[in-house]
Amino acid sequence: MEKIEDKNRQQEEEQVVNPWEVSAKEGGKIDYDKLIDKFGCQRLDQSFVDRVQRLTCRPPHVFLRRGIFFAHRDFNDILDAYERGEKFYLYTGRGPSSEALHLGHLIPFMFTKYLQDAFKVPLVIQLTDDEKCMWKNLSVEESQRLARENAKDIIACGFDISKTFIFSDFDYVGGAFYKNMVKVAKCVTYNKVVGIFGFTGEDHIGKVSFPPVQAVPSFPSSFPHLFSGKDNLRCLIPCAIDQDPYFRMTRDVAPRIGYHKPALIESLFFPALQGETGKMSASDPNSAIYVTDSAKDIKHKVNKHAFTGGQESIEKHRQYGANLEVDIPIKYLNFFLEDDAELEHIKKEYGAGRMLTGEVKKRLTEVLTELVERHRRARAAVTDEMVDAFMAVRPLPNMFD
């Protein structure tokens, strides 16, 4: 049933973006302008980048200045409040469905770490082990094990333990959090979630029950040990744009139950090695670079699987140059090569045909290997005790310092 409906939807609308599926129209790539229109969020323009730089007194993150976080909802309200001296908190998360994260999974966490450092604000990170238990048919135990494994990768991104609370739904749902789940659930009809998420009658009721679980970390009262008496604290959610449906629902409900609407800052998808037609696929290991890949794996994947815009012969390449619009090495460098001048140089030379695909791939391999090696070293230093410490239900007395 679900497959047929998805297919119909795909044929009608050409591209499908929801929390479980991201696919461009056939042979094309994701049309982000269309997505912004459809979802009803706003484009994050240069004025925001400048304003963030001014307010935080530091250069904007590469993901911000290169438009990788490209859309938002009410980010201006967050910045207005911040400018008035009000703090906010950050909320992001991950569905722990696989042992090893790929680079796409790291994007929101790398960016969230920057936001935490730049604005000096607390952060809650939700590990939706309940979601993955239900959607991927994992056992409760396996979902919780993956959540802890993924927590190590998240911690390795460098979050400040004095400002960060990581929680697993299976461990944390209850109390004030559960009360907010009920308050949200009361405000959303079944027809509404069908409209937003496309559930069918053959889907199990766990799926129907889940959206409030992802919604309520947007409300400070869900975390009494952190935000007691701070019901007016605003929430900013950095995430990939496929998560927008959850928060559209959350923002609908929020004012009806006495809370601020959470603000969002949303990213493009990190493209698959095979080309920018969707997100990377967890089921095809050659579609992505994993944080567990060796230098050799990375070199092999980039050389063998990265879709390029280079021409089919050196002669033609010298003549026409590379098509940067579809070139995956360039797109990956756009995410991870921090040096703006070098990136511009590569794009210019490669686009003009003076630089060959092999050279660009070599540079990308270096950049990715360094990133992955750095992550691996950081992750190896994350002990079980550190995971326990980040996940301890505790107050964070210095979270606004």
Next chain:
Amino acid sequence: MEKIEDKNRQQEEEQVVNPWEVSAKEGGKIDYDKLIDKFGCQRLDQSFVDRVQRLTCRPPHVFLRRGIFFAHRDFNDILDAYERGEKFYLYTGRGPSSEALHLGHLIPFMFTKYLQDAFKVPLVIQLTDDEKCMWKNLSVEESQRLARENAKDIIACGFDISKTFIFSDFDYVGGAFYKNMVKVAKCVTYNKVVGIFGFTGEDHIGKVSFPPVQAVPSFPSSFPHLFSGKDNLRCLIPCAIDQDPYFRMTRDVAPRIGYHKPALIESLFFPALQGETGKMSASDPNSAIYVTDSAKDIKHKVNKHAFTGGQESIEKHRQYGANLEVDIPIKYLNFFLEDDAELEHIKKEYGAGRMLTGEVKKRLTEVLTELVERHRRARAAVTDEMVDAFMAVRPLPNMFD
């Protein structure tokens, strides 16, 4: 939408019995044989009554020997296991939608107290404040307040604190309980709950999410502080038969997630004063005797509102006698007049026209006044500290003694 569907169902099937509505076909009364057929439970015959008496070495409760608990599912398995020396636990509950309980609300608790004493087994009592918050549109705080008020009435029924754990969903949902909710939810499709409960697309998703909450107290692992390492413990649920749909669903799911199916022992509905066409209505205070009613209230309600089978004139009554089949005073005495001989005497004399309606009503008023006065004295002795003690999340080391 819901109203229309209910109406359709009613026209087709003549009587409607679900957790939110009990109504007989127009002008008639609930057909319990039909209900047993439709639900697929079994009639509780005399052999069960005899067996319970033999196993517990005490006279069977009046509700058992008079067929007020009239249906069951797998009660024989519970008794077989008990005979082998295995214990079980009891699970019952209440949706705290109103401040004052009426006599119908007390039935399952009075019977459960008898079962606890007779079999010497532990008991969990679920207060579904989350359900009432969602169905009755009460605030979280008001639902929780009502839950505590109702807990006092429940405790006043005389439960043994060393064997009884009372919990509010808003306080207790989480941890192992939530994990079981997710396991159940994974096994039940939306179409299935629509079939069982008749939800519509305009119902909010809180309703769709709730059935697993009522299901999981049937599984011992939902209470790790009580039943750790006792995953094989059987569960017996005493309840009115309108709750059967929840446990039909639970029994479907149980073996798929590694648990015993809970057994059930199910009661008739306590009829309204106006006659046996359904359950009493919380919205019409004259349809029921409340535990807060004064002696004067009771006298007035019985005399003024109780539907009787007496004849319209004394002469006719002497000639034809009362119709006991529809007579509410007789039905109420059948529930609450413990002396079998006296009840038989009244039925005989009243049925033959030698006893008048006024005399029967007078006796009923005495019986109910004594019951209500006894309950009121017991409830007045229940302190907030006792409520806290019954609701404390704690082990019960002597629960099987």
